[in-house]
Amino acid sequence: MSLQTAGIHHITAFARNPQENVDFYAGVLGLRLVKKTVNFDAPEVYHLYFGDHAGHPGTIITFFPWPTSRKGRVGGGQVGITTYVVPVGSLPFWEARLKHFGISVMKAERFNEQYLQFNDNEGLRLELVEREAGPKSEWVFGGITADQAIKGFGGAVLFSTNAESTASVLEYVLGLKKVGQDVGYSRFQAAGDIGNLIDVPLTDVERGAEGAGTVHHIAWRAKDFEEHEQWQQEVFSAGFIPTDLIDRQYFHALYFREKGGILFEIATDPPGFANDEDPDALGQKLMLPSWFEDRREAIEANLQPVQVRELEAKSS
Numbered sequence: 022m023s024l025q026t027a028g029i030h031h032i033t034a035f036a037r038n039p040q041e042n043v044d045f046y047a048g049v050l051g052l053r054l055v056k057k058t059v060n061f062d063a064p065e066v067y068h069l070y071f072g073d074h075a076g077h078p079g080t081i082i083t084f085f086p087w088p089t090s091r092k093g094r095v096g097g098g099q100v101g102i103t104t105y106v107v108p109v110g111s112l113p114f115w116e117a118r119l120k121h122f123g124i125s126v127m128k129a130e131r132f133n134e135q136y137l138q139f140n141d142n143e144g145l146r147l148e149l150v151e152r153e154a155g156p157k158s159e160w161v162f163g164g165i166t167a168d169q170a171i172k173g174f175g176g177a178v179l180f181s182t183n184a185e186s187t188a189s190v191l192e193y194v195l196g197l198k199k200v201g202q203d204v205g206y207s208r209f210q211a212a213g214d215i216g217n218l219i220d221v222p223l224t225d226v227e228r229g230a231e232g233a234g235t236v237h238h239i240a241w242r243a244k245d246f247e248e249h250e251q252w253q254q255e256v257f258s259a260g261f262i263p264t265d266l267i268d269r270q271y272f273h274a275l276y277f278r279e280k281g282g283i284l285f286e287i288a289t290d291p292p293g294f295a296n297d298e299d300p301d302a303l304g305q306k307l308m309l310p311s312w313f314e315d316r317r318e319a320i321e322a323n324l325q326p327v328q329v330r331e332l333e334a335k336s337s
Contacts, residue, residue, distance in 0.1 A: 024248065024255050025196030029174045029216030030240040030272070030288040031070075031081035032103055035093060036143050037233045039067050039086035039327045045142045046071040046082065048332040049122050050105075051165040054304035055294045056271065057327070060085050064313055064320050067327070073173060074160035076271075076294035076303065078242050079216035080173035085237070088325070095146055096229025098282025100236035101180035101222075102138070102146045106215055109151045111169040112137055118165075121334045131220065132203045144234030150175045155215040163331050176218035177239060178206070180226040181281030188221050190279045194259045195241055213242070228282060238276070240286035249273055252287045263287075270310055271296055304329070 036042045046052050055076035060066040066087050072080035082103065095101055107115060112135065119126050119139055129136040129148070138148040149171075158170035181187035188207055191197045197209035197219060205224070211217040229235060243249040249266060253275050256263040261277040272288040279285055297308050307324070309317055 024251060025212055026241040026243070026287070027213035027217070028079055028211035028242060029177065030078045030242040030286075030290070031072075031083055032100055032174070032177065032236055032239050033083040033085070034103075034145055034236045035090055035231065035233050036084045036086040036145075037088055037090050038142075039069065039088075039325050041142050042069060042084050042086045043327045043329060044332060046084075047329045048163060049119070049124070051160075051162045051170055052080075052082070053160045053162070054329050055081070056308060057304050057306065058270075058308045058310075059313070059320060059324075061269070061310060064309075064316070065323050067324060069327075070271075070294065070304075072294075073158055075300060077173070078272075078288075078290050079155075079213060080171075087233075091232040092144070093232025093235035094230040095144070095180070095235055097180050097182035097226035099180050099229045099231075100177045100239050100283070101226070102148055102178035103236065104136075104148050104150060104175040104177055104218070105171045106152045106155055106173060106175035107149050107171055108157060108168050109153055112149060112151055114169045115149050122332065123334075130204075131206055132201065132208055141234075145236070154217075162329075172215060174216035176216060176220065178220045178222070179239070179281070179283060180229065181221060181283060182225050182228050183281040184221055184223060184225050187279055187281035187283065190259070190281075190285070191219060191221070194256065194261075216242075225281075238284035238286050240274070240288040243273075243287050243289045245291060246273060246289055249275070249287065249289045256287070 052071040056070035060068045070083045127138045136148045155172040157167045191209045197211045200210045206220040209219045264276045267274045
């Protein structure tokens with residue numbers, strides 16, 4: 022191992038209803054819709070990106086909202102829980118806010134940290150944790166202040182069908198450091214200040230099923246294009262078969278599946294989400310790669326319109 026990732030770049034999940042997806046992540050959680058585009062492999066489906074004001078690596082959750090998608094089952098071979106980090110002292114605000122919108126919450130503890138756990142509208146498992154590290158959000162929306170707003174990922178809980186192998190990849194391929202064990206989890210730490218703490222259950226988890234409410238893949242950070250090429254060789258040398266380097270417009274990507282069944286991506290920090298639109302206008306227009314522009318009218322006609330909007334509380 023000669024490279025070390027700074028942590029999570031993004032997490033990509035499946036959903037059904039695109040407007041309900043926007044309502045939850047922008048309206049309830051207060052994230053910015055930083056990119057509205059399509060699945061480059063299936064342009065009849067949106068690809069929506071939510072993050073901080075600029076969509077910095079370590080803040081981005083993305084969705085393929087497909088109205089006819091089957092319901093998934095969270096389990097082994099997936100990110101089991103996506104962890105968001107919020108400013109210290111803000112968990113009571115979030116508990117009240119989630120309940121305000123009719124969202125059930127549960128409290129948990131591991132590694133001497135308190136977590137607020139809940140599901141999104143599709144059943145995707147999420148949690149909030151307070152930490153000092155990481156800059157406060159510059160994007161505020163829906164009555165959430167900078168002292169309360171989500172800063173980005175705190176990390177993730179990986180559900181593996183082969184926990185020992187997954188832990189080995191984290192430590193000896195991606196360069197995370199094992200920092201402890203607690204309440205049935207191993208914890209690994211990357212070098213960044215957000216998206217940097219990864220927990221893996223010590224026991225194997227029964228395999229899940231892809232579909233709405235589950236994570237498709239987790240992406241790790243490569244600092245630039247040169248390092249990305251080095252990562253491809255690193256993954257190959259570790260005995261995995263990485264894909265080609267793929268231009269995803271806002272980052273370059275390579276993929277490989279580790280032996281615990283989880284699809285790992287390594288994505289570059291550059292060029293970022295202002296690659297094709299003004300930073301102040303992110304997420305407002307459907308952005309298409311050049312090879313789809315001649316089909317824009319048909320693609321737009323096939324997609325359900327979505328808008329970012331402030332929400333009212335659920336009636337009891």
